Amino acid sequence: MRIDMASRVVYYSWKGHTEKVATALAKLLGAELVRIEPDRECRIGREAMKAFLGMKSPIRPTKNDLSGIDALIIASPVWAGKVPPYVNAYLDSVRGGTGKPFHVIVEMGGRGDQSAIARVRKALERKGMEFVSSASTIEKDVESGAFAGTLEQFAAGIRKQ
Ligand SMILES: Cc1cc2nc3c(=O)[nH]c(=O)nc-3n(C[C@H](O)[C@H](O)[C@H](O)COP(=O)(O)O)c2cc1C
Numbered sequence: 607m608r609i610d611m612a613s614r615v616v617y618y619s620w621k622g623h624t625e626k627v628a629t630a631l632a633k634l635l636g637a638e639l640v641r642i643e644p645d646r647e648c649r650i651g652r653e654a655m656k657a658f659l660g661m662k663s664p665i666r667p668t669k670n671d672l673s674g675i676d677a678l679i680i681a682s683p684v685w686a687g688k689v690p691p692y693v694n695a696y697l698d699s700v701r702g703g704t705g706k707p708f709h710v711i712v713e714m715g716g717r718g719d720q721s722a723i724a725r726v727r728k729a730l731e732r733k734g735m736e737f738v739s740s741a742s743t744i745e746k747d748v749e750s751g752a753f754a755g756t757l758e759q760f761a762a763g764i765r766k767q
Contacts, residue, residue, distance in 0.1 A: 612674060613764070617681035618642040618692045620650075623748045624713040627757065628681040631711065634761040637679065640669050642696045656691040660725070662698060663691035672702040677767065678735070679709045680726050684742075687718030688725050697729035704734035709764055711741045711757075713748060739763045 615637045617628035625641070632639040645664035656663055672678060680697070682689045689712070708730050712722045719742035727737045741760035747753040 611676045613637040613677040613679060614640060614669070614672075614675050615679045615681060616640045616642060616668070616696065618683070618690055618696070619713075620648060620683065620690070623743075623745055624681050624683045626748055627711060627713050627743055627753065630754075630757055631679065631681065631761060634757065635679075635764060638669075638675075642668050642692050644692050653691055654685060657685035657688050657694075660688060660694065661691050662695040665692050665695045665699075668696055668699070670696065670699040670701060672700065672706055675702075675706070677707050677709065677738075677764065678703065678730075679711065679764065680730075681711045681713070682722065682726065684712050684714035684718045684722040687721040689722050693726070694729070697726060697733075700730065700733055700735075703730065705736065707736045707738045707767060709739045709741075709760070710737070711743065711760060713743045713745065715745050738767060 615632040619625035643666040682693045723740045743753040
C-alpha cells in the first residue's frame with residue numbers, strides 16, 4: 607500500500623465484537639473508521655428476519671462517497687449466514703467506487719462467514735468495485751484477543767495491495 611493511500615474501514619456492530627475488530631484494523635492500517643448507525647432502535651427479531659431475507663433497514667447518513675478513497679474495507683457481523691440489513695443499506699448507498707478495490711472481514715459465532723462475505727462481494731461488485739481479499743473472526747477469539755494474528759495477516763495483505 608502506498609504510504610499516501612487513503613483507506614476507509616466501514617463497520618456495523620450490535621454487540622461490540624465487530625467494533626473491536628474494525629477499530630483494531632483501522633489502527634493497523636492508519637485508516638479512517640466509519641460506523642454504520644441504524645436510523646431507529648434495533649428490534650432484533652425483525653432485523654434478524656430482514657437479514658435472512660436480504661433486506662435493507664434505514665441507516666443514518668454514513669460516508670458513502672468513495673472519491674478520495676483508494677480502498678474500502680467492510681467489517682460486518684454474520685447474521686443468519688448473511689449480513690445485517692443496515693450493512694445491506696450501506697452497500698446499496700456506496701458511490702464513486704468504480705474500479706476501486708475492497709476487502710471484507712466478517713465476525714461470527716462460528717458459521718456462515720463465506721456466505722456473508724459473498725453477499726458483500728456481490729453488492730460491491732455490482733457497483734463496479736474490485737474484490738481483493740477477505741477474512742473472518744470468531745466471537746470467542748475477539749473476546750480473548752486471539753484474533754490479533756488473523757487481523758495482522760489480513761492487514762498485511764491490504765497493505766501489500
Ligand atoms: C440476528 C443474529 C443472527 C446471527 N447469525 C449468525 C450466524 O448465522 N452465524 C454465526 O456464526 N453467528 C451468528 N450470529 C452471531 C454474531 O455473528 C456474533 O455474535 C458477532 O460477534 C456479533 O457481532 P457484534 O458484537 O459486532 O454485533 C448472529 C447474531 C445475531 C444477533
